[in-house]
Each structure stands twice: as structure tokens, then as C-alpha cells.
Amino acid sequence: MLPGIGVFGTGEVAKVFVPLLREKDFSIKAIWGKTISDAEKAAKDLNIPFFTNKIDDVLLRKDVDLVFIICLPYLHSEISVKALGIGKHVVCDKPMGICESDALKMVRASQYYPALISLVNHSLRFLPAITHMKRHIADGMIGQIELIDIRVHIGSLLRSKFDWMCDASMGGGILNLVGSHVIDLVKFLLNGKKATRAHGLIRTYKISNANVNGIRQISAPDYCTFQLEVEGNVLVSASLFGNTVASNTFFQEIMVCGRDGHLVVRGGDLFVMKIKDESLQREEAVYVDVQDLHFSTLDSTLPKPYIKGLCKMVGALKESFSQNENAWVKEPVQAAANFEDGLYVRSVIDAICKSNECRNWCKVEISPEYTPIS
Incomplete structure (x- = not known):
């Protein structure tokens, strides 16, 4: 039941x-x-x-x-x-x-x-294109993974009045709300491999709008770029754009590059390009998302993927x-x-924020008080 x-x-x-x-x-x-x-x-x-x-x-x-x-x-x-x-x-x-x-x-x-x-x-772990991507990575379709590049353009994360979404200290901003998905996704695709060091740049470009224009100002970041060094000598690069530095049209690209080619998810579709004859290189569709949503969430401002x-x-x-x-x-x-995955994501976000403050690479560390389940 x-x-x-x-x-x-x-x-x-x-x-x-x-x-x-x-x-x-x-x-x-x-x-x-x-x-x-x-x-x-x-x-x-x-x-x-x-x-x-x-x-x-x-x-x-x-x-x-x-x-x-x-x-x-x-x-x-x-x-x-x-x-x-x-x-x-x-x-x-x-x-x-x-x-x-x-x-x-x-x-x-x-x-x-x-x-x-x-x-x-x-x-995003359950998005069909991502599950197909994870399986193909595990099967060795593109060889040993060396680089993951992720770009997300998203509309405004703010609401019609000042609330926690406007305040970085209360959990608002593109790093917490979108970057958390990205960080978790990298670990998921790499079968549990974790980031060891992080470097990040975080900015708030829009400190007011039509609904938040009084004494209070927006502190939640609308732009973030970060790099991660991951176990297994994998480098991750991510760029997250809010509507203030990009269009309101949602765009998401997740590219995983290996020695034998790359896999890329755009929206809900998966493509592959294998390195064979360099003169004939082109992407081919591996999975095309044709499933429609048949309920009222179609009117939501949340991205369809x-x-x-x-x-x-x-x-x-x-x-x-x-x-x-x-x-x-x-x-x-x-x-x-x-929840253990969530704690790891929190530690990476903290390292990115620390890096933004000190303008240097920072070690990703989970509290010594944490005892993992054996």
C-alpha cells in the first residue's frame, strides 16, 4: 500500500x-x-x-x-x-x-x-538521457573519462517578492539551486568518484528588480563558474548562468569527454561522437526524448528535464x-x-564558496565528525 x-x-x-x-x-x-x-x-x-x-x-x-x-x-x-x-x-x-x-x-x-x-x-539522476549516458560510460563507449563540461542557462530563480531565494545566506542562488544538481550528477555519472579540489567564481549581477527595489537587495548569485578535480584524474568545468547574463530560454548541455570520443546530453536528448576518422567526425543520436508530459506541470516554470x-x-x-x-x-x-550524497554536495559547494573568497583552489573536505556507513 x-x-x-x-x-x-x-x-x-x-x-x-x-x-x-x-x-x-x-x-x-x-x-x-x-x-x-x-x-x-x-x-x-x-x-x-x-x-x-x-x-x-x-x-x-x-x-x-x-x-x-x-x-x-x-x-x-x-x-x-x-x-x-x-x-x-x-x-x-x-x-x-x-x-x-x-x-x-x-x-x-x-x-x-x-x-x-x-x-x-x-x-536529473532519473532523466532517461542521463541513465543512458551513465550506462554507456560504464560500458566504455568513449573510453577513459578525462573531462566533463557542463553549461546551464536558466531563467530567473527569483519570485515576485523578497524571500529566501533572494538571499545567499538562506540558500538562494544559482550555485545552491542548480549547482547542487551539477555536482551530484558528476558523482553519479562517475560511479561515486568524488571531487578532491575546487575552484570557483560567484557573482551577483542583479541586486534589484521590479519587485525587489527597496532597502533590501538581492545577494543570491545569478552567475557561477567552477572547476573540480575529481578522483581518477578527471577535470570538471561548469558554467551556470542566470537570466541576467543570458536569455530566459532554458539551455542545458552536459558533455562527458573520453579518450575515444564524447557523450553529450542537450535538454533531454543524448548524442555520441566517436574518434575514428577525424575527417568524418560528427555526432549521432543515441537517445531522443519523445515522451510528453500529460499533466498540469506543463505550465510550470521549472525546466522540463x-x-x-x-x-x-x-x-x-x-x-x-x-x-x-x-x-x-x-x-x-x-x-x-x-543524505550522504547530499552531505558530499554540501561540502563541494562550501569549497567553491571558500575558493571564491580566497581566489585559490580549495580542498573538498567533509567534517571529521562524519562517519560513513561501512
Whole structure:
């Protein structure tokens, strides 16, 4: 039997998650908002029977067994630890907290309750083109991996009023919200290999807009470029553009270069170019995404590849709970990012931020207080 769902958050991601969950036959039992008016409006718009602005009112409901935490990042740790402590499964949005200590608390809770699901919403792992890319890398299609180059152009991450998305210290900005996906994706494609050093440059070009133009200013970065040195002598280069330095049209290219050629995902399609005869080099389609989304999330401002990844992730969750009436089965969500993956991403983001401040390469380090599961 599928678990009842409690949703923490009323923003754009909630408006995407709820229809996806219903599409997969999950029942949404309750929603939490920062204010009671936000919660009430979201409950009405999304047809959810119970709403509140008190965390415990959702967690203590007997009909809620799985919570989706897609609210303000500084609450991710508190809600996750509480939920796991009373036997609730957890799926948490990125970034995983606003600092390493937050992420560390979440990891400890997940280790203490290993019988419960504790996942991070890194949905690109489930995008079909990415799963095909990972398989071809493992099969040696392009030989030993030497370089990964990722470019993302995305529209404005800001909302119609000043909130945490405008504030870097509260988890806003392109590095936290898009860079976290990129960092996790590199580890996923390289079968768990981690970054050892990072170098980054972060900028906020637009400090005000039509809706944020008073005393408060936008501090969340809208541009970031970083390089990572990864185990196995792999170099990663990433450029993340907000709408202030690029067009509002979404563009994402993920290129993995090996000694025998390269694989590249553009949008939701996968292409390959093998090095044979240099005079005949051209890319060939390996996977073309022709699947349409048939529900209300089509109107979302979230990029379609991320929504399609979410759809696949929710489908894996359904399969995980459907295979056994008494407990969830791990295999369908084996590819998902867990809390330990989220802690690693947090440590890389911190190293990139430190590099931006000191203008030098910085070592990627996870707190010595962290004890991995053997």
C-alpha cells in the first residue's frame, strides 16, 4: 500500500510535486506553509484536505508516512531529523540545509534509522538521457573519462517578492539551486568518484528588480563558474548562468569527454561522437526524448528535464512501496541520491564558496565528525 504524503512547502516545486504524486496514485494528506494563509491558499489550489503552519501538526498525523520537504532550506534539517525520529520516510529538496552542520545532522538521523527512506531531490539522476549516458560510460563507449563540461542557462530563480531565494545566506542562488544538481550528477555519472579540489567564481549581477527595489537587495548569485578535480584524474568545468547574463530560454548541455570520443546530453536528448576518422567526425543520436508530459506541470516554470526526472523518481518511489505491503524495497530507488550524497554536495559547494573568497583552489573536505556507513 502506498504511504500517505505530507508536503512541507507551498512554492513552485510543491505545485509540480503534488500533481506528479497524484499521477502515480499517492494520496496527499496534508500541507505545511510558512504562514497559515500560504498553507490555506496552497491547500485550496492543490485540493489538499489539511493545512497548517505548524510542523508537528503534519508529522504527527497517523495518515502521513512519507514527507516531502520542499520549503525554506534552513528548515530542512529540523524537519528531516524530527520526521525520521518518529518513523516517517523523507524526501528532501536540495540544497540539503544551509550549512554542513545541518547536513551532518540529517545524515546521522538517516544512519540511525536505516529502515526508512531518506532521499535528496536530485532528479536529473532519473532523466532517461542521463541513465543512458551513465550506462554507456560504464560500458566504455568513449573510453577513459578525462573531462566533463557542463553549461546551464536558466531563467530567473527569483519570485515576485523578497524571500529566501533572494538571499545567499538562506540558500538562494544559482550555485545552491542548480549547482547542487551539477555536482551530484558528476558523482553519479562517475560511479561515486568524488571531487578532491575546487575552484570557483560567484557573482551577483542583479541586486534589484521590479519587485525587489527597496532597502533590501538581492545577494543570491545569478552567475557561477567552477572547476573540480575529481578522483581518477578527471577535470570538471561548469558554467551556470542566470537570466541576467543570458536569455530566459532554458539551455542545458552536459558533455562527458573520453579518450575515444564524447557523450553529450542537450535538454533531454543524448548524442555520441566517436574518434575514428577525424575527417568524418560528427555526432549521432543515441537517445531522443519523445515522451510528453500529460499533466498540469506543463505550465510550470521549472525546466522540463528536471520535471521529467522528478516524474521518473516518483515512479521509482511508487514501485519501491508497491513491491511489498509491509515495507519498502530499496532496488527501485537505488539510483536516487541519499543524505550522504547530499552531505558530499554540501561540502563541494562550501569549497567553491571558500575558493571564491580566497581566489585559490580549495580542498573538498567533509567534517571529521562524519562517519560513513561501512
